[in-house]
Amino acid sequence: MEIKVLKNILSVNEQIAQKNRGLLDKNNIFTINIMSSPGAGKTSLILQTIKRLKDKTRIGVIEGDVSSSVDAETVGKEGVPVIQINTGGGCHLDANMVNNALSNLPLPDIDLLFIENVGNLICPASFALGDHKRVIVSSIPEGHDKPLKYPLMFHEANIVLLNKIDLLPYVAFDMKAFSQAIRNINEKLEIIPISCTTGQGIETWVSWLVAQMRKKNST
Amino acid sequence: MEIKVLKNILSVNEQIAQKNRGLLDKNNIFTINIMSSPGAGKTSLILQTIKRLKDKTRIGVIEGDVSSSVDAETVGKEGVPVIQINTGGGCHLDANMVNNALSNLPLPDIDLLFIENVGNLICPASFALGDHKRVIVSSIPEGHDKPLKYPLMFHEANIVLLNKIDLLPYVAFDMKAFSQAIRNINEKLEIIPISCTTGQGIETWVSWLVAQMRKKNST
Numbered sequence: 001m002e003i004k005v006l007k008n009i010l011s012v013n014e015q016i017a018q019k020n021r022g023l024l025d026k027n028n029i030f031t032i033n034i035m036s037s038p039g040a041g042k043t044s045l046i047l048q049t050i051k052r053l054k055d056k057t058r059i060g061v062i063e064g065d066v067s068s069s070v071d072a073e074t075v076g077k078e079g080v081p082v083i084q085i086n087t088g089g090g091c092h093l094d095a096n097m098v099n100n101a102l103s104n105l106p107l108p109d110i111d112l113l114f115i116e117n118v119g120n121l122i123c124p125a126s127f128a129l130g131d132h133k134r135v136i137v138s139s140i141p142e143g144h145d146k147p148l149k150y151p152l153m154f155h156e157a158n159i160v161l162l163n164k165i166d167l168l169p170y171v172a173f174d175m176k177a178f179s180q181a182i183r184n185i186n187e188k189l190e191i192i193p194i195s196c197t198t199g200q201g202i203e204t205w206v207s208w209l210v211a212q213m214r215k216k217n218s219t
Numbered sequence: 220m221e222i223k224v225l226k227n228i229l230s231v232n233e234q235i236a237q238k239n240r241g242l243l244d245k246n247n248i249f250t251i252n253i254m255s256s257p258g259a260g261k262t263s264l265i266l267q268t269i270k271r272l273k274d275k276t277r278i279g280v281i282e283g284d285v286s287s288s289v290d291a292e293t294v295g296k297e298g299v300p301v302i303q304i305n306t307g308g309g310c311h312l313d314a315n316m317v318n319n320a321l322s323n324l325p326l327p328d329i330d331l332l333f334i335e336n337v338g339n340l341i342c343p344a345s346f347a348l349g350d351h352k353r354v355i356v357s358s359i360p361e362g363h364d365k366p367l368k369y370p371l372m373f374h375e376a377n378i379v380l381l382n383k384i385d386l387l388p389y390v391a392f393d394m395k396a397f398s399q400a401i402r403n404i405n406e407k408l409e410i411i412p413i414s415c416t417t418g419q420g421i422e423t424w425v426s427w428l429v430a431q432m433r434k435k436n437s438t
Contacts, residue, residue, distance in 0.1 A: 038256040038340045038369065039361025066341060068367045089371065091310060091341040119368070120339055121257045122285060122310040141360035141383060142258025148287045149338065150257065152308065164360060170389055171416075197390075 013127055016095035020102060020130025027107040029060075030213045031115065033129050035153060036137035037146075038119030041163040043071045044196035045137055045205075046114050050078045052206050053112070057213075060110035062101045064093040064118045071116065081105055092123035095130055112213065121150040133212055139164040144174045147181035154185045159192065161205060166195040232346055235314035239321060239349025246326040248279075249432045250334065252348050254372060255356035256365075257338030260382040262290045263415035264356060264424075265333050269297045271425050272331070276432075279329035281320045283312040283337045290335065300324055311342035314349055331432065340369040352431055358383040363393045366400035373404045378411065380424060385414040 010018070024031050034042045043063075050059055061082040063071040072084035083101040085093060098115060105113075115131060117124040136157040138146055141164060147154045154160065160182060182189055192208065194201030229237070243250050253261045262282075269278055280301040282290040291303035302320040304312060317334060324332075334350060336343040355376040357365055360383060366373045373379065379401060401408055411427065413420035 037258060037338070037361075038365055039358075065368050067370050068364070070364055070367055089341075089345075091339070118341070119256070120310070120341055122308075122337070122339055123342075126308075139258075139360065141358065141386065142256075145287070145289055146257055148289055149284050151286050164390075167360065167386065167389060170386055171383075 013095045016099055017128035017130040020095055020099055021132075023102060023107070024113070024130060024132070027110070028217065029107060029110050029113050030216050031113040031129075031131040031133075032209070033115045033117060033124075033131035033134045034137060035117045035121075035124045035134065035157070036119060037121050037139070037142055040119070040137045040139040040142065041196050042116045042119070042137050043074060045161065045163065045194075046075060046116060047078065048196050048199070048202050049114070049206060049209070050075070050080060052202065053210075054078070054080065058109055058111045060105050060113045062093075062098060062105070062113065062115045064097070064116055066090070066118060081110065087118060091118060091120050092127050093117050093129060094127050098129045112209075121146065121153050125153040125156045132216060133158045135159055135161060137161045137163050138178075140167045140173050141171050143172075144178035144181070147178065147185055151185050154182055154189065157186075157189060159190050159208060161201075162191055162193045163196060165193040165200055166198045232314045235318055236347035236349040239314055239318055240351075242321060242326070243332070243349060243351070246329070247436065248326060248329050248332050249435050250332040250348075250350040250352075251428070252334045252336060252343075252350035252353045253356060254336045254340075254343045254353065254376070255338060256340050256358070256361055259338070259356045259358040259361065260415050261335045261338070261356050262293060264380065264382065264413075265294060265335060266297065267415050267418070267421050268333070268425060268428070269294070269299060271421065272429075273297070273299065277328055277330045279324050279332045281312075281317060281324070281332065281334045283316070283335055285309070285337060300329065306337060310337060310339050311346050312336050312348060313346050317348045331428075340365065340372050344372040344375045351435060352377045354378055354380060356380045356382050357397075359386045359392050360390055362391075363397035363400070366397065366404055370404050373401055373408065376405075376408060378409050378427060380420075381410055381412045382415060384412040384419055385417045 063084045069084040282303045288303040
């Protein structure tokens with residue numbers, strides 16, 4: 001009797017994520033999945049980036065939240081296409097939610113797409129969406145021990161933006177311990193300190209982003 | 220043919236939570252489930268409370284984290300019994316984890332037990348542990364829109380501690396919008412502004428806690 005061995009079985013989520021990736025690539029849309037704790041500054045980062053890039057790059061945004069549409073309303077004021085996903089209790093975006101959102105966006109008019117994931121340092125790291133790069137926003141008031149406590153998300157990220165650096169004088173935050181904890185998880189992971197309030201570091205982030213887009217488009 | 224109708228079926232988690240509650244009540248242990256975003260100040264709150272109450276009340280602590288034992292080590296320095304639960308990827312504590320922790324604590328020597336849940340504003344709200352009261356720690360740098368975006372957790376809480384009030388001069392936080400959003404979810408939910416750094420509001424919190432303990436013990 002022949003035994004059938006099934007290899008490389010993809011989860012349904014992974015299958016839809018690959019479909020999303022195909023759709024994004026077909027439309028030349030460079031896509032960033034932004035993940036963080038609640039209130040670390042994902043929306044502020046998107047707003048700052050739109051301000052600096054919107055004259056050169058056509059940007060679109062998918063906002064993910066358990067409830068409400070406040071983020072989509074805020075981003076919408078910048079005049080970019082935006083879709084709000086409400087997970088209705090779900091603790092992360094999944095590929096199918098993003099697939100639905102993509103079918104509601106003017107894809108031929110977008111070069112750069114931000115997917116703002118649900119504020120959660122755990123579950124979003126386990127669900128592929130079809131994006132090209134994963135950004136984690138960590139923030140000074142959350143403390144330097146976050147990589148120790150939530151290692152998977154830092155392991156999966158392509159870059160760490162350490163936001164609210166303007167609050168450094170007012171809270172106990174050990175920069176060396178934070179960097180070391182990240183090095184222990186992923187030695188090559190770059191950390192860019194930023195402040196979406198003062199603008200510090202935003203140019204460095206935008207340069208990284210533009211370089212990644214060019215690299216992708218030249219392949 | 221008679222149709223069998225099953226009513227009031229409890230989930231396995233709910234069943235174990237009730238068992239935990241029984242065990243806690245039998246031992247006269249008043250138990251608090253502390254929930255928040257990552258880095259909002261749950262451990263700092265426990266430390267501040269231990270400092271103020273440890274001469275009068277025998278305290279125990281269960282620390283919940285995806286990974287690491289840094290919080291249990293910090294709390295253990297205060298000389299109270301502490302158990303660290305690592306969920307190994309799980310985004311919340313469940314009743315069975317707490318049941319295991321309880322069997323490793325000296326229950327006859329504890330009057331007040333803190334369960335520090337995993338840092339996550341979503342999933343912990345859906346899992347009963349057997350505790351008597353649920354505390355949500357929100358913090359100023361997270362922003363005033365958290366109740367809008369994560370309504371279930373605020374709906375399930377018995378009190379809101381608004382931590383890091385010392386950072387109010389340095390960030391944009393609309394206190395009126397925060398209070399109003401909470402009122403819309405749960406009109407009677409009390410908000411106590413605190414700072415675990417300066418000690419502001421901690422006495423008010425401890426008074427609330429002691430009053431709740433007395434109320435429980437007098438029933």
